[in-house]
Amino acid sequence: MRKRFLTADMIRARRAEGHNHINLEPGDVLTPLAADTAREMGIEIRPVNLLEAPIPQATSPTNGSIPAKEKETSSLPTQVAPPDLEPLIRQVVMACLSSLNGNGPATAASVKRVGAQSYQMKPFPFEINRPEMDVQLVDVITAENGSPMAAGFLSFHKGSFPWTLTYDEIEFVLEGEIHIGTAQGTVVGKPGDVHYIPKGTQITFGTPGWAKILYVTYPAEWSG
Numbered sequence: 001m002r003k004r005f006l007t008a009d010m011i012r013a014r015r016a017e018g019h020n021h022i023n024l025e026p027g028d029v030l031t032p033l034a035a036d037t038a039r040e041m042g043i044e045i046r047p048v049n050l051l052e053a054p055i056p057q058a059t060s061p062t063n064g065s066i067p068a069k070e071k072e073t074s075s076l077p078t079q080v081a082p083p084d085l086e087p088l089i090r091q092v093v094m095a096c097l098s099s100l101n102g103n104g105p106a107t108a109a110s111v112k113r114v115g116a117q118s119y120q121m122k123p124f125p126f127e128i129n130r131p132e133m134d135v136q137l138v139d140v141i142t143a144e145n146g147s148p149m150a151a152g153f154l155s156f157h158k159g160s161f162p163w164t165l166t167y168d169e170i171e172f173v174l175e176g177e178i179h180i181g182t183a184q185g186t187v188v189g190k191p192g193d194v195h196y197i198p199k200g201t202q203i204t205f206g207t208p209g210w211a212k213i214l215y216v217t218y219p220a221e222w223s224g
Helices: 008-016 032-041 068-073 086-101
Strands: 021-024 044-047 136-141 150-164 168-176 178-182 185-189 194-197 202-218
Touching: 008 021, 008 032, 008 168, 032 044, 168 178, 178 194
Parallel strands: 021 044
Antiparallel strands: 136 150, 150 202, 168 194, 168 202, 178 185, 178 202
């Protein structure tokens, strides 16, 4: 079964339609921003597998009644905590670092955690002549951390701009929809998709609305 990534845009659309809940199907993933948006808008996240779970039936007595103990244990929670993507992202980054260094698994002392509230997006430091796109980014892991790779976040609004990579890059789409234009065609990425763009590739970054990605680059000094 293909996973469905529930994004903030889907939550807003649900509210615009007048609904006050959204069902979380088995295997679905609720993005962190979508979870925050749901809380702000009063949208209840309902796990379908729990809502549809049958109430246990008693084997005795034979009159079909349910013992008091079973009645107590059959109560269902109304909401589960949204999944957290941070551990997965951290695991991927640390695995890449270990592979590049050839040292095997990193020790606990070498791990750096970047909290969600500890960084702030900044205007894109390169002139692309697209002010309406409001391109912003922030490096959260750099060479100053002793890493041969860099990692950060990039967000932008509707539009596109050309870019030539002087480094290798892996991208994880967090929100929205990203369109990467190449000589061979356009690659579309949606929440949960991962892209690899090799060094020297000429592309265009674009989106029909708004997008945010996590990027990992090699080497760390990607901006020169």
